[in-house]
Amino acid sequence: MCGIVGAVSSGDVVPTLVQGLQRLEYRGYDSCGLAVHMAGPLDGVVRSGGLVRARSTARVAELQAQVLADGLRAATGIAHTRWATHGAPAVHNAHPHVSCGPGVRVGERPARVALVHNGIIENHEALRGELQARGYVFESQTDTEVIAHLIDSVYEGDLLEAVRAATARLHGAYAIAVLHHDEPQRLVGARAGSPLVLGIGAALDGPAAHYLASDALALAGVTDRIVFLAEGDVVDVSLGRYRIVGADGRALEAAARPVKTVQVGSQDIALGPYRHFMQKEIFEQPRALADTLQGVEGIVPELFDDHGVRSRAAWRVFAETDRVLILACGTSYYAGCVARYWLESIARVPTTVEIASEYRYRDSVPDARTLVVAISQSGETADTLAALRHAQSLGMGNTLAICNVATSALVRECELAYVTRAGVEIGVASTKAFTTQLAALFLLTLALAQAKGRLSAEREARHLRAMRHLPVALQAVLALEPAIIRWAEDFATKEHALFLGRGPHYPIALEGALKLKEISYIHAEGYPAGELKHGPLALVTNAMPVVTVAPHDALLEKLKSNMQEVRARGGVLYVLADADTHIGSDDGVHVIRMPEHYGPLSPILHVVPLQLLAYHTACARGTDVDKPRNLAKSVTVE
Known part of the structure; x- marks a missing residue:
């Protein structure tokens, strides 16, 4: 979402600062800005x-042109890309926000505090009333401006102490970076x-x-030595030194927040020969799958032991697992949702899949012998x-993260x-x-x-062979792109x-519909085919393509019968069929044949043509593929 x-x-x-914002553009934003401290030494002067x-409410490139025209040069600064939550996208709501002190409007006197903020402050209205x-x-409708004024109101000569005092009164989520007029070459940040x-x-x-920075990617090419700040x-930060104070108010030793080397190569964030990052990332999937499966020689619980850091923890957890909650x-x-079918049919483990934003607020029945699996691209x-924290608070301590970022909170x-090991994913549509x-x-x-004694050595070997063949199988699927482009020309209208x-x-149908709606802005719905006759069939006409x-x-x-129901109502079918399904093209039936049937792993292959369909339909409609309207890559606010 927003970037710092x-x-x-x-x-x-x-x-x-500008380069960092450019690296964070993929997260989605509707305005951007920076603030710099013009005092202090710069290049020895x-x-x-x-x-x-x-x-600016335009792209970062326009902000760059603006600061070049203004001749801004400084040794200390903060910058931000904003995705609107409080207040419409407008310059007066864009970050950084400033405070000039009580009784002073912006511009009447030099700013005393400048601040950028990711997150949402839930008690901003009460604080706003108090500060007014x-x-x-x-000058804005944002919750962020409240923090700037609050820090100014408690400042007594030490920015660190002012930030600590102010954040103690905030309810909600935040990551902030703050400058003060009286302290050149000092930058204070906080996160919760x-x-x-x-x-x-x-x-x-x-x-x-x-x-x-809000993301180590913003610092690619600048430094690869990163300290991940913890909650609270x-x-x-000042020139040549830094100090971290924990949530309990005590200064931390360096070992408590170790410096880690985070490799983000410039090739990961370069577009190369592709038209959009989404297209690049679709075609990177064979390599990404090969990398993700690298080193998997056999099926052992240690695969999930965080690469062996926590010795034998997975053996214990899997032995204790009676159920899975995703x-x-x-x-x-x-x-x-796809994994639920696998877990119940292959592992015979009862599985529930919950939308995180719903689960955290509803009453549920906890089970200590449940393995809680949390999935997130960004973590x-x-x-x-x-x-995840809600499940842990209910006593479900056996937890597993499936995530693309090893250093993430998840x-x-x-x-x-x-x-x-998918690598950096820039396009908003995953x-x-x-x-x-x-x-x-x-x-x-x-x-x-x-772990449950339900996997023979022969079945294990067969499944592993199929997984190792996935990159090759995906290459064959990607070769279907010309036929999918012809479909996209129909869908674009x-x-x-x-x-x-x-x-x-x-679930693959659901994912295909999501991809089409989020980047082409075509209304799309995914449905279990057997439910077609229970309502959705009323919508079917020759103007609504049915994938x-x-x-x-x-x-x-059974699926063929559902397809006949569509044809009988004049619907036009677009079918992704395995070669031996005996489904042929006909009037109102368009068929693309998949290269091979892939058994349980078939969902991984079938989703790729749907990604390409959404991508090429969006291109034909001229939408902003990598940065669709109203959406952000990493949703870090509720």
């Missing part, structure tokens, strides 16, 4: 000045419920520097983290983890993260089946679509 970058350096930080900011009564004048990292400058030939931490949102939720999804807070999640969930299924599937391919996922499995004949 901050820096303290002996050189000019403005290019670093001591200057005077104060806080200056620039903001004390004379503070608000939203991620924030500290970057340690390590360049021998460049200027000394330290950084703050406040960090005090918590996730969006695309990750659909991955969990920072607010609802998934809150649902991985840190779970007892076990399987870190997928593709390679989904297929690698499915691969990890299939491995989990096999591991639980083995439609406003509604229906996706049908049965069994483990029903059918038709693998050669036990439900094929």
Whole structure:
């Protein structure tokens, strides 16, 4: 969602701030801005000045042009991309927000505090009323401006102490970075419920520097030495040094928050020969799956022991597991829905899949012998983290993260983890993260089946052979792109679509519909094909294309009957069929044949044509594929 970058350096930080925002554009935003401290030394020359900011409701490139035109150069600064929660997308609501003190409007006097914020402050209305009564004048409708004025109201010469005092009164989620007029070359950050990292400058030939960011990706190419701040931490950053204070108010030793090397190569965030990042990431799936399965020689619980860090924990957890509870949102939720079929049919373990934002607020019946599996691409999804913590509070301590980011909060807070290796995913619409999640969930299924004595050596070997062949099988599916482009030309003129599937391919129909709606803005629904006659059939006309996922499995004949129901009402079918299904193209029936039937792993192959269909339909309609309207990549607020 929103993105934060901050820096303290002996050189000019403005290019670093802008570059960091550009790296965070993939998260989604509707405005951006930066604030810099013009006082203090820069390139060896001591200057005077104060806080200056620039903001825009256009792209970061426009902000860059603005700061270049204004000649902004500074050794300390903060920057932000905003995704609106409180207040419409407008310059006066864009970050950074400032406070000029009580009784002073912005512009009447130099700003005393400048601040950027990710998250939501739940008690902002009460704090706003209190601060207005004390004379503070608000220029925005945001909850963030409340924090800036609150810090100013308690400031007594020490920015760290002011931030600690102010954040103690905040209810909700936040990651903040703050500057003060009276303290050049000092930057203070704090986090609770939203991620924030500290970057340690390590360049021998460049200027000394330290950084703050909401995502280590923002610092790619600047530093790979990262400190991941924990819940409740406040960090005090100045030139050449930093200090972290924990939630209990005590300064922490360096060992408590170790510096980790995080490799994010420039190739991961380069578009290369592709038109969009989504297209690039669709075609990266064979490699991503190969990387995710790298080192899997056999099915053993240690695969989920966070790469062996927690010795034999998975053996104990799997032995204690009677049930599985999967918590996730969006695309990750659909991955969990596919896994339910695998877990119950192969491992014979009862499984429930919950939408995280619903589970965390409803009354449920806890079971201490439940394995709680939390799935998230980023590992920072607010609802998934809150649902995990809720399950833990109910006494379900056996937890497993399936996540694409090894250093994320989700991985840190779970007892076990399987870190997928999809690589950086820039496009808002998740593709390679989904297929690698499915691969990890299939491995989990096999591991639980083995732990329960339900996986023979012969079946294990067969499943592993199929998994190792997945990258090759996916390459053959990607070769279907020209035929899918022809389908997309038809879909681009439609406003509604229906996706049908049965069994483990029903969640794939849901995922296909989600992809089409989120990037092409076509209304699409996924349905279990057997439910067609219970209502949705009323919508079927020749103006609503019906996509059918038709693998050669036990439900094929039932699915063919559902397809006939569509044709009898004049509906037009677009069928993804295995080669031996004997479904042929005809008037009103368009068939693309999958290269091979893939048994239980078929959902991983069948979703890829649906990703391509959504992508090429969106291209034909001219939408912003990588940054669809109203959506953000990493949803870190409720």
